[in-house]
Amino acid sequence: xxxxxxxxxxxxxxxxxxxxxxxxxxxxxxxxxxxxxxxxxxxxxxxxxxxxxxxxxxxxxxxxxxxxxxxxxxxxxxxxxxxxxxxxxxxxxxxxxxxxxxxxxxxxxxxxxxxxxxxxxxxxxxxxxxxxxxxxxxxxxxxxxxxxxxxxxxxxxxxxxxxxxxxxxxxxxxxxxxxxxxxxxxxxxxxxxxxxxxxxxxxxxxxxxxxxxxxxxxxxxxxxxxxxxxxxxxxxxxxxxxxxxxxxxxxxxxxxxxxxxxxxxxxxxxxxxxxxxxxxxxxxxxxxxxxxxxxxxxxxxxxxxxxxxxxxxxxxxxxxxxxxxxxxxxxxxxxxxxxxxxxxxxxxxxxxxxxxxxxxxxxxxxxxxxxxxxxxxxxxxxxxxxxxxxxxxxxxxxxxxxxxxxxxxxxxxxxxxxxxxxxxxxxxx
Amino acid sequence: xxxxxxxxxxxxxxxxxxxxxxxxxxxxxxxxxxxxxxxxxxxxxxxxxxxxxxxxxxxxxxxxxxxxxxxxxxxxxxxxxxxxxxxxxxxxxxxxxxxxxxxxxxxxxxxxxxxxxxxxxxxxxxxxxxxxxxxxxxxxxxxxxxxxxxxxxxxxxxxxxxxxxxxxxxxxxxxxxxxxxxxxxxxxxxxxxxxxxxxxxx
Numbered sequence: 001x002x003x004x005x006x007x008x009x010x011x012x013x014x015x016x017x018x019x020x021x022x023x024x025x026x027x028x029x030x031x032x033x034x035x036x037x038x039x040x041x042x043x044x045x046x047x048x049x050x051x052x053x054x055x056x057x058x059x060x061x062x063x064x065x066x067x068x069x070x071x072x073x074x075x076x077x078x079x080x081x082x083x084x085x086x087x088x089x090x091x092x093x094x095x096x097x098x099x100x101x102x103x104x105x106x107x108x109x110x111x112x113x114x115x116x117x118x119x120x121x122x123x124x125x126x127x128x129x130x131x132x133x134x135x136x137x138x139x140x141x142x143x144x145x146x147x148x149x150x151x152x153x154x155x156x157x158x159x160x161x162x163x164x165x166x167x168x169x170x171x172x173x174x175x176x177x178x179x180x181x182x183x184x185x186x187x188x189x190x191x192x193x194x195x196x197x198x199x200x201x202x203x204x205x206x207x208x209x210x211x212x213x214x215x216x217x218x219x220x221x222x223x224x225x226x227x228x229x230x231x232x233x234x235x236x237x238x239x240x241x242x243x244x245x246x247x248x249x250x251x252x253x254x255x256x257x258x259x260x261x262x263x264x265x266x267x268x269x270x271x272x273x274x275x276x277x278x279x280x281x282x283x284x285x286x287x288x289x290x291x292x293x294x295x296x297x298x299x300x301x302x303x304x305x306x307x308x309x310x311x312x313x314x315x316x317x318x319x320x321x322x323x324x325x326x327x328x329x330x331x332x333x334x335x336x337x338x339x340x341x342x343x344x345x346x347x348x349x350x351x352x353x354x355x356x357x358x359x360x361x362x363x364x365x366x367x368x369x370x371x372x373x374x375x376x377x378x379x380x381x382x383x384x385x386x387x388x389x390x391x392x393x394x395x396x397x398x399x400x401x402x403x404x405x406x407x408x409x410x411x412x413x414x415x416x417x418x419x420x421x422x423x424x425x426x427x428x429x
Numbered sequence: 430x431x432x433x434x435x436x437x438x439x440x441x442x443x444x445x446x447x448x449x450x451x452x453x454x455x456x457x458x459x460x461x462x463x464x465x466x467x468x469x470x471x472x473x474x475x476x477x478x479x480x481x482x483x484x485x486x487x488x489x490x491x492x493x494x495x496x497x498x499x500x501x502x503x504x505x506x507x508x509x510x511x512x513x514x515x516x517x518x519x520x521x522x523x524x525x526x527x528x529x530x531x532x533x534x535x536x537x538x539x540x541x542x543x544x545x546x547x548x549x550x551x552x553x554x555x556x557x558x559x560x561x562x563x564x565x566x567x568x569x570x571x572x573x574x575x576x577x578x579x580x581x582x583x584x585x586x587x588x589x590x591x592x593x594x595x596x597x598x599x600x601x602x603x604x605x606x607x608x609x610x611x612x613x614x615x616x617x618x619x620x621x622x623x624x625x626x627x628x629x630x631x
Contacts, residue, residue, distance in 0.1 A: 098499070098501045209502070210502050
């Protein structure tokens with residue numbers, strides 16, 4: 001193994017063959033994954049190493065799309081508070097007007113990544129009602145913090161909850177109209193799930209329309225709909241403006257439900273893995289910052305600005321702090337308020353979360369046949385990259401890629417038998 | 430140009446709806462479209478009236494700005510009214526040639542650059558329609574192929590059932606199915622599927 005037998009023209013492979021020490025090291029580091037090794041190195045040194053070595057972000061500036069909603073906070077804070085710089089990237093948040101626009105811009109590369117509805121990414125992966133493209137979920141951005149709002153006419157008829165609505169729909173059949181935000185998105189799925197729990201068929205018993213989040217309140221004001229499901233602050237806004245009340249929160253449908261994700265294309269992940277890892281790490285740091293409750297008012301102030309959500313600070317702040325007022329005289333401190341980190345519980349891209357949206361797409365006829373649930377979720381959710389970023393940011397990891405939840409109708413979802421789960425609902429298409 | 434959807438020779442001009450919050454841009458577009466031989470059935474300023482307008486006016490094409498929030502509403506409409514989907518052509522402020530090419534390639538929709546001239550509008554709409562029709566044709570062909578495949582499988586299984594239950598040869602089983610199909614005026618596949626469905630009850 002002495003140097004003198006090495007010819008000066010030796011290619012890397014043969015020089016490696018002559019150097020078993022180096023080869024052993026390479027094999028060990030591949031098996032352990034770079035991130036696991038890095039976690040052994042002190043943080044200061046480690047960050048410098050990620051930024052300067054071969055793991056340096058391939059694309060140092062990333063344009064991340066977002067829709068004006070409270071849950072865009074971690075993307076905004078990562079940029080505003082400079083968490084991005086720590087990982088050698090610059091995040092440029094880009095305000096978007098519609099989910100269709102976010103989708104198109106992700107597909108054609110105008111956006112590098114986006115704050116996006118979980119279900120939209122899966123809809124795109126399977127080509128539900130539109131283009132098909134291999135997509136990626138890098139991390140979950142938040143749990144909870146959406147709600148279903150009803151208007152004052154329903155209240156006047158004595159309807160304040162799902163049971164009341166079910167009674168009314170049967171007793172007075174007419175075009176009761178409810179809005180959600182995108183056909184394959186999370187709000188459509190929360191709305192349908194909630195209705196079906198009370199025996200209301202979302203396609204046969206009521207009329208469902210799609211309305212962009214910032215236009216919900218205006219549409220309800222002119223009686224274009226009787227209710228809607230959307231993210232905050234647009235439910236708090238309806239209470240504030242006295243045009244409606246919150247019938248229930250989405251955490252009442254599913255405690256700690258997955259909501260928005262950091263989405264991109266698989267192509268982007270393959271081309272720029274280091275940039276992706278840096279994005280996840282920066283947003284994990286921002287998520288941690290937002291879940292330190294002492295920082296929340298400041299966060300609410302930042303995102304209320306014109307460049308972001310563009311609505312009154314007070315309308316955003318209350319529910320961000322878990323202070324709820326449903327507009328019917330009930331106020332409470334909700335322990336399941338919108339969470340961005342929760343010791344990493346929020347951000348892990350659980351395969352069971354991804355599969356859940358597929359089961360609902362199948363349930364409501366958006367998918368005609370059962371997909372290979374697990375294979376799709378494995379292809380989309382970038383668990384390895386996430387784990388590396390978690391190691392960089394000391395974010396705890398769960399033990400399993402699946403988690404178990406009991407939803408509002410009592411059904412348990414653990415991700416183990418998605419086909420039977422999707423077929424098991426009484427009300428479906 | 431020998432295209433079936435040529436608005437000047439078609440018996441009825443293509444019906445176009447414009448959704449744009451900018452009145453001046455909308456007016457210019459209307460002028461350009463009318464000159465190009467299209468019939469503009471509505472100019473909407475806001476999404477509130479959108480679902481009703483699409484249902485009532487049945488436009489062939491909806492033109493909407495790329496940066497319009499109303500696109501989500503349109504998305505839902507074209508999903509729910511499967512029998513009458515329509516291409517959505519958008520115009521955008523930052524429509525660089527590269528962006529447009531990428532969008533078209535991705536199968537998103539055709540992009541039209543802002544401030545377009547009347548002579549440019551028709552070729553762009555024609556491309557959009559052609560692409561849309563091609564996509565529809567492809568989707569229909571796929572559905573047809575899948576249906577045929579499913580029917581063939583059903584016929585095979587129905588033959589097997591007849592052979593087993595009635596002791597027929599494969600040929601006889603096939604003739605029996607064909608006879609039934611002719612008698613009832615149904616496709617062979619349909620008869621086979623009915624037979625299989627009924628067999629479950631026995």
